[in-house]
Amino acid sequence: MDQQILSFPVLVSFLLFIFLVFRIWKKYNDYTPPPGPWQLPLFGNLHQLAGSALPHNRLRDLTRIYGPVMGIQLGQVPALVISSPEAAKEVMKIQDVQFANRPLVLATKWWLIMYITGDKSRFEIWHRELDQILEEIIKEHRASKAVSKNRDLSEADNLLDVLLNLQENGNLEVPLTNDCIKGTILNYGMGNGRVDEESNSNEKAQEEVRHVFGKKGKVDEADLHELKYLKLVVKETLRLHPPDAMIPRQCREKTQIYGYDINPKTKVFVHIWAIGRDPNIWIEADKFLPERFIDSSIDFKGSNFEFIPFGAGKRICPGMTLGLVNLELVLAQLLYHFDWKLPDGITPENLDMSEGFGGAIKRGVDLKLIPIPFRPQPITRICN
Numbered sequence: 001m002d003q004q005i006l007s008f009p010v011l012v013s014f015l016l017f018i019f020l021v022f023r024i025w026k027k028y029n030d031y032t033p034p035p036g037p038w039q040l041p042l043f044g045n046l047h048q049l050a051g052s053a054l055p056h057n058r059l060r061d062l063t064r065i066y067g068p069v070m071g072i073q074l075g076q077v078p079a080l081v082i083s084s085p086e087a088a089k090e091v092m093k094i095q096d097v098q099f100a101n102r103p104l105v106l107a108t109k110w111w112l113i114m115y116i117t118g119d120k121s122r123f124e125i126w127h128r129e130l131d132q133i134l135e136e137i138i139k140e141h142r143a144s145k146a147v148s149k150n151r152d153l154s155e156a157d158n159l160l161d162v163l164l165n166l167q168e169n170g171n172l173e174v175p176l177t178n179d180c181i182k183g184t185i186l187n188y189g190m191g192n193g194r195v196d197e198e199s200n201s202n203e204k205a206q207e208e209v210r211h212v213f214g215k216k217g218k219v220d221e222a223d224l225h226e227l228k229y230l231k232l233v234v235k236e237t238l239r240l241h242p243p244d245a246m247i248p249r250q251c252r253e254k255t256q257i258y259g260y261d262i263n264p265k266t267k268v269f270v271h272i273w274a275i276g277r278d279p280n281i282w283i284e285a286d287k288f289l290p291e292r293f294i295d296s297s298i299d300f301k302g303s304n305f306e307f308i309p310f311g312a313g314k315r316i317c318p319g320m321t322l323g324l325v326n327l328e329l330v331l332a333q334l335l336y337h338f339d340w341k342l343p344d345g346i347t348p349e350n351l352d353m354s355e356g357f358g359g360a361i362k363r364g365v366d367l368k369l370i371p372i373p374f375r376p377q378p379i380t381r382i383c384n
C-alpha cells in the first residue's frame with residue numbers, strides 16, 4: 001500500500017515531465033516551412049538565381065512550381081517570395097503591421113546584385129561616375145542654351161533641351177531638379193520604347209497630346225488631366241515594367257501565411273512583376289494593350305492587389321502623385337515636340353524589348369530612336 005502511495009507522485013511527475021518534453025519538442029519541431037526549391041549548403045538558392053535569365057524571371061518561374069508563397073534561402077538569409085494578389089494582400093494589408101519593416105540592404109534596387117556578387121564598391125564608383133557624366137552634359141547644354149537665349153519651347157531640338165526648358169519656364173508646382181532630369185534621361189528609354197513598340201498606341205497618344213495642347217502651343221500641368229489615353233499608356237507601362245520588380249519587406253514577429261510558418265527577420269519580396277504578367281489575371285498578359293484599362297476599376301492606388309506598382313498599405317510609395325505627374329509631363333512633352341521614328345531595319349515588331357540585369361527594371365538593349373522635331377503651326381489669333 002505504502003509503495004502504491006509513493007509511486008503515485010512519481011507517476012504524476014513522470015507524466016508531467018513527458019508532457020513538458022513533448023511541448024518543447026512540438027515548439028521547435030512543429031514548424032511548417034513554405035514550399036520552395038532545394039537548397040545548397042551555404043549558398044541556399046543563389047545558384048538557381050544566377051545564369052543567363054534575369055533573377056526576377058527565374059523567381060517567377062520557380063513560383064509557378066512552388067506556389068504564391070515560396071520560401072528560398074539567399075545564402076544564409078531566409079526569404080519569402082509572394083506572387084499572387086491574395087498573398088500580397090495578406091502581407092501588405094491583412095498583416096501589414098507584421099510586414100511593415102524594410103530589410104536592411106544598402107540600396108533596395110540593388111539587393112540582388114549585392115547578394116550575388118557582394119560587390120558594393122564597384123557599384124558606388126560606377127554610380128558616382130555616371131552622375132558626374134550626366135552633370136557635365138547638363139552643364140554643357142545649359143551653357144549652349146545661354147548663348148542662344150531667345151529660343152522658345154517649340155524650338156528645342158533634343159530631349160535634354162525640352163527638360164531644361166521645362167525646368168526654367170515650365171512653372172511647375174513641383175520643381176524639376178537636376179536629379180529628376182538625370183533620372184528621366186536614364187529611364188525614359190523603357191517607357192518611350194514601349195510606346196514606340198506599339199506604333200498604334202504611340203500615334204493615339206501623340207494625337208491626343210497635340211489635340212489637347214495644340215491651341216496653347218505648349219504642354220503644361222493645367223490640362224494634364226485631359227490626357228485620358230496617355231494615362232492608360234502610363235498604367236499599362238507600369239503593369240508590364242514596374243521600375244521595381246519586387247517590393248522588399250521584412251517579417252517582424254513569427255507569423256503564418258496560408259498555414260506556413262514565417263520566422264522573424266525573414267526577407268519578403270512581393271513579386272509585382274510576376275503578378276502584373278500573370279495570365280490567370282490578365283488577358284493577353286504579355287501584350288501592351290493600354291485599352292485594357294478603359295472602363296476598368298483597377299487602379300494602382302493600393303487596393304487592387306493585382307496591380308501594385310507603387311506598393312500598398314502603410315509603406316505605399318509617398319511619391320506616387322509626384323512620380324506620375326513627372327512621368328506624364330515628360331512623356332507628353334516628348335510626344336508633343338517630336339515625331340519618333342525607328343532606325344532603318346527596326347520595326348515595332350522586331351524591336352528588342354528584353355530587360356536588363358539589375359534590381360530596378362531597365363532595358364536590355366539600348367533604345368535607338370530618331371527624334372524629328374515637330375514645329376506646331378503658329379496660331380492666328382481670332383479677335384471678335
Ligand code: HEM
Nearest residue numbers: 243244247309310311312315316317318319320322323324
Ligand atoms: C513612377 C514612379 C514611382 C514608382 C513606380 C514608385 C514605386 C515605389 C514602390 C513600389 C515602393 C515600395 C512601396 C511598398 O513597400 O509598399 C516605393 C517606396 C517609396 N517611394 Fe516610390 N515610386 C515612384 C516614384 C517616387 C518618387 C517621385 C518619390 C519621391 C519624391 C518616391 C519616394 C518613395 C519613398 C520615400 C518610398 C519608401 C516609403 C516607405 O518605405 O515607407 N517614389 N516607391
